[in-house]
Amino acid sequence: MKTGLVLLMIISAVLMFATAGSAQENTTDNTTDNTTDSAVAILKDTQNNTVGFATFNEDDFGLVRIQVLVSGLTPGLHGIHIHESANCTGPSFTSAGGHYNPLGKEHGFVNLKGPHAGDLPNLVVGYDGTGDMDVITNLVTLSPGPTTLFTANGTSLLIHSGPDDQITNPAGNSGERIVCGVIEKK
Template sequence: MRKQVWTAAAAAVLVLTGTACQAKEDAVNASAAVGAKRIVELAGPNGEKIGKAELTQMSKGVHIHVEASNLVPGKHGFHIHETGLCEGPDFKSAGGHYNPTNKKHGFENPKGPHSGDLPNLSVSTDGTVTADMVAKYVTLEEGKPGSLLKPSGTSLIIHAGPDDYKTDPAGNSGGRVACGRIQ
């Protein structure tokens, strides 16, 4: 009789442990990709495709995976801009940085950062870049504060030079050399 009770108790523990493990696995998956995905085609000043970015909604921001080529080697400012227009060659149609909370530019600015501030891209000597980052202050959920999916759209911009992470409004990152509409 004791053996049967122990066996039943062990079976219950295994079932509960299995359920707990599944719940933990589900929670881990939910903190990874939890929603929408968007593919953003990046174009150079003459409209030529130079790469793409994949945006994935995470539990704490938007993961951005970038792959691009035909860029000048070195560091380049990389930002989310306020309008979803990418008219070359200067991409000024994309407007300023995405800044719905009216902060100052830069991770090192005590009054910042903009919601659209992102880390610099490091382009290798062959002109290519692959990078991953999380934009913590934005979402791909429509109608939510910080949504990149607003009626006029938003865009990703690669700048000619590095972002100094403190100078308002754009970190002295220079002209715009690539653009991609987030839609």
């Protein structure tokens, strides 16, 4: 499993730099502000307690940086995904629907038919119950288009009780939904 995770990280880094590099070569805009759109999600647990937040920032090249900060969670790896509905009705958060998947892919970064647009690497939570994530993705956008997070139904960010295996449909065997936040434009 460690080899698969390392391979996933290498592939993700190569794709990220290849996408950013090709976008930079084709740009003629010399502005210094690289942020075109931003969003935020206030993350709440099953008891409706605020346990963290997430920010989403899209740059001029269409890459979205997602930063997450949480506390009060069980130490270890937790699956974290963008879901297809802006509804975080607790305690089970099933109202958020399935993973955000506008292109009809299968789940997981190591799935040859994947990933879903809403798939993200596992969130690492330390022994003190805090976790943070800082990832860049080209699978979603904040600007208009087929993978925008601002659909008619909106989207949400969910954290699961266990780790995501990055291959099993529909959610990587990542367990119960324990934290949810509606993604809202800033």
